[in-house]
Amino acid sequence: MGTLFTADLWCADAQQCESGFTAVRDSLTRIDSLMSVYHASELTRINHAAGSGEYLQPVSTDTLTVLRYAIDIAAKSEGLFEPTILPLLKAQGLFRENFATEIAPAEQHKIAEAKKLVNYRKVRIERNRAGLMDKGMELDFGGIAKGYALDDIAARLTAMGIRQFVLNFGGHLLVRGITHATTIADPDGSGTLARCRIDSGSLSVSAQDKRYVTTDGRKKGHLMHPQSGEPHEKSVLALVYHDSAMAADAWSTALFFATPADFERVTLKQQIAAVLVEQSGTMHVSDLFAAKKICEFSTKR
Numbered sequence: 001m002g003t004l005f006t007a008d009l010w011c012a013d014a015q016q017c018e019s020g021f022t023a024v025r026d027s028l029t030r031i032d033s034l035m036s037v038y039h040a041s042e043l044t045r046i047n048h049a050a051g052s053g054e055y056l057q058p059v060s061t062d063t064l065t066v067l068r069y070a071i072d073i074a075a076k077s078e079g080l081f082e083p084t085i086l087p088l089l090k091a092q093g094l095f096r097e098n099f100a101t102e103i104a105p106a107e108q109h110k111i112a113e114a115k116k117l118v119n120y121r122k123v124r125i126e127r128n129r130a131g132l133m134d135k136g137m138e139l140d141f142g143g144i145a146k147g148y149a150l151d152d153i154a155a156r157l158t159a160m161g162i163r164q165f166v167l168n169f170g171g172h173l174l175v176r177g178i179t180h181a182t183t184i185a186d187p188d189g190s191g192t193l194a195r196c197r198i199d200s201g202s203l204s205v206s207a208q209d210k211r212y213v214t215t216d217g218r219k220k221g222h223l224m225h226p227q228s229g230e231p232h233e234k235s236v237l238a239l240v241y242h243d244s245a246m247a248a249d250a251w252s253t254a255l256f257f258a259t260p261a262d263f264e265r266v267t268l269k270q271q272i273a274a275v276l277v278e279q280s281g282t283m284h285v286s287d288l289f290a291a292k293k294i295c296e297f298s299t300k301r
Contacts, residue, residue, distance in 0.1 A: 003170030010164035023156045031149045035141045051135025066148050073250040074120040081254035082226035086138035087114040115229045147249025150174040174202045174245045187236040196295040204248035206256040207237040239275040
């Protein structure tokens with residue numbers, strides 16, 4: 001899935017750990033084969049069939065589970081989370097694995113056309129089939145699939161009797177049965193934003209700090225606002241804590257694009273434990289996150 005994964009397991013014996021690591025690898029391989037947009041997968045098959053007479057394609061339970069949840073979060077976040085964002089990423093030159101490169105300025109007419117193709121309401125699911133109603137629409141699970149993989153791995157390890165573990169998928173944590181301390185880097189590169197301790201649950205960060213391209217010497221981040229069609233520069237970080245890694249993944253993506261008013265309204269209505277840091281340095285902490293008391297933030301914030 002284009003990022004590093006680490007797993008620390010506490011096992012009864014070496015054989016149990018070996019079986020656990022095998023289960024981790026098998027889960028990651030399966031989910032990548034189903035949901036990647038960088039090679040042939042169920043997602044690319046759905047994308048290729050978009051708007052055709054056979055746009056409804058048979059898909060696995062895994063893909064249907066993620067797609068249903070993505071649509072649900074899209075609705076609950078008032079469109080801030082958008083699983084059909086891929087046309088905009090392509091129009092802006094951000095559909096790539098080789099970031100930190102120089103690219104040509106995006107053509108505005110291509111961005112305008114791509115915006116017309118971004119609409120989670122035009123995703124259809126019928127029994128074990130899913131599809132996109134309009135030609136040119138494309139799904140991308142970049143803001144949710146890692147979380148689903150973490151939850152899937154956690155369920156498999158627990159079923160095997162491994163109940164203490166720390167999973168780290170590119171900085172997205174899922175912890176069970178053990179206290180784990182971690183730090184959240186300040187996106188401005190000046191040091192540590194927060195020090196956190198979690199006993200169980202998932203901590204996900206969305207930030208415009210590591211993956212970017214450069215146009216005319218100006219950095220352009222990979223996080224694309226689904227409504228404006230432009231890389232989002234008003235926020236620098238969204239942090240979400242949730243029992244489910246998939247929920248934490250999706251909500252950290254959605255809330256990164258929230259205005260302060262959006263953030264307050266959505267986190268209160270949906271009961272999300274979250275933090276939003278604006279480009280100005282202003283920090284917004286939801287009531288539920290404050291109540292969890294899992295993080296201590298730098299005094300400079």
